[in-house]
Amino acid sequence: MSKRRVKAYLILLIPTIIWGIAGSVIKFTLSDFSPFIFLFYRFFYSALIAIFYFFYFRPKLPKDLTTWLQVIIYAAFGNVLALVFLFWGLNKSTVLDFTIIDAFGPIIVSIAGAVILNDRITRKEKLGITLAFAGIVFTIFKPLVTEGLAIERFLGNSIILAFVLLDSFGYILTKILVRKNVKAFTLSNLSFLLGFFLLAPLVLGYYGVDAVTSEIKSASFSAHLGVIFMAVFSGTLAYALWTLGQKAIEVSEAAVFRYLMPLISTPIAVLWLGEKITWQFLAGALVIFTGVSLAEYKKTKR
Numbered sequence: 466m467s468k469r470r471v472k473a474y475l476i477l478l479i480p481t482i483i484w485g486i487a488g489s490v491i492k493f494t495l496s497d498f499s500p501f502i503f504l505f506y507r508f509f510y511s512a513l514i515a516i517f518y519f520f521y522f523r524p525k526l527p528k529d530l531t532t533w534l535q536v537i538i539y540a541a542f543g544n545v546l547a548l549v550f551l552f553w554g555l556n557k558s559t560v561l562d563f564t565i566i567d568a569f570g571p572i573i574v575s576i577a578g579a580v581i582l583n584d585r586i587t588r589k590e591k592l593g594i595t596l597a598f599a600g601i602v603f604t605i606f607k608p609l610v611t612e613g614l615a616i617e618r619f620l621g622n623s624i625i626l627a628f629v630l631l632d633s634f635g636y637i638l639t640k641i642l643v644r645k646n647v648k649a650f651t652l653s654n655l656s657f658l659l660g661f662f663l664l665a666p667l668v669l670g671y672y673g674v675d676a677v678t679s680e681i682k683s684a685s686f687s688a689h690l691g692v693i694f695m696a697v698f699s700g701t702l703a704y705a706l707w708t709l710g711q712k713a714i715e716v717s718e719a720a721v722f723r724y725l726m727p728l729i730s731t732p733i734a735v736l737w738l739g740e741k742i743t744w745q746f747l748a749g750a751l752v753i754f755t756g757v758s759l760a761e762y763k764k765t766k767r
Contacts, residue, residue: 469713476710480703481722485729487699488560489737491552494691497684500552502677503692505668508545510696511657519658524651532645535638536652540659543635549664550628557621560734561742564727565604565749566625568757571723572597573633593759600753601626607745636711636719643712653705724757 494503518524527533555563572594605622608615642652669677711719727750734740 473710473713473719476706477719477722478725480707480710481725482729483698483703485726486733487695487703488555488563488730489733490691490694490699491555492560492734492738494688494695495552495556497688498680498692500556501549501668502672502680504548504552505664505677506681506692507696507700508657508661508664510693511654511700512661514697514701515654515658515661518650518654522650524648526651526655527645527647532642532647535642535645536647536655537659539635539638539642539652540656541663542631543638544656545660545664547628547631547635550624550631554621554624554628557617558625559618559621559740560730560738561740561746562604562607562618562622563625564730564734565746565753566601566622567629567726568724568750568753569597569601569626570629570633570636571721572757573630574636577633577637589759593756596756596759597753598756600749600751600756603745603752604749607749639708640711643708649709649712650701650705652708653701656704657700724754 491503498506527536551563575590576594605626606619608618608622639652643649707719731742735742
């Protein structure tokens with residue numbers, strides 16, 4: 466294994482750990498904030514970091530219109546809208562359900578890569594994808610069957626799946642932009658700055674400035690720390706390192722690091738948030754990760 470690949474793996478491990486923690490931080494902080502004001506506040510900090518970055522480092526920005534359009538699309542869909550679905554979904558569901566549903570992301574990336582690159586999907590991979598999808602469907606609909614028609618949690622799981630789809634789209638678009646020599650930290654800061662200007666008018670227009678500032682002022686100190694963690698570490702730093710790490714390897718290979726997140730997020734959700742591991746959770750996880758193992762088998766043999 467080349468030193469460049471090892472370095473990429475080590476870089477990707479950092480955002481993997483951060484994002485493994487992030488789900489519980491979001492869920493905890495949502496006790497003080499509504500999802501959209503939380504997200505607005507988070508993007509506000511990220512925008513401040515971005516402004517400092519651009520004024521201090523003065524990085525080169527994209528010059529052609531096509532690249533700028535791709536950056537804007539990434540900021541709008543792979544960043545803002547994806548995170549809206551994540552925060553909104555976690556507000557209605559659990560971190561454990563999110564952990565299971567998010568495991569489907571790398572398969573989505575692999576399917577998209579196969580379509581774009583015309584890579585052949587084997588029969589075993591198709592079986593794995595089908596199993597993983599069945600596990601996702603079970604997890605999403607589980608609240609309706611086992612929890613007395615828990616519509617709120619069902620909606621939360623469905624919204625989280627929308628996040629996974631958009632987040633996977635963002636992974637692919639990130640790879641395209643990196644190939645165009647858009648620097649990792651430039652892309653990260655640019656997307657959050659654009660994201661803030663896209664999100665701010667919507668949140669301030671809907672809630673009003675007074676309501677937004679009142680909610681922020683009344684939040685606990687620990688909630689403010691949660692927002693700062695999401696903005697600085699889970700936001701600017703993690704996104705930049707993820708972009709930097711996947712520059713040296715295939716996008717589907719980088720996506721596999723998402724499978725490590727449950728090893729971090731599950732014990733934190735249980736020990737910190739008091740979420741319960743049920744037999745339904747274990748059954749859904751077993752089906753999904755069996756499917757994932759089959760779907761990813763070909764890549765591990767290469």
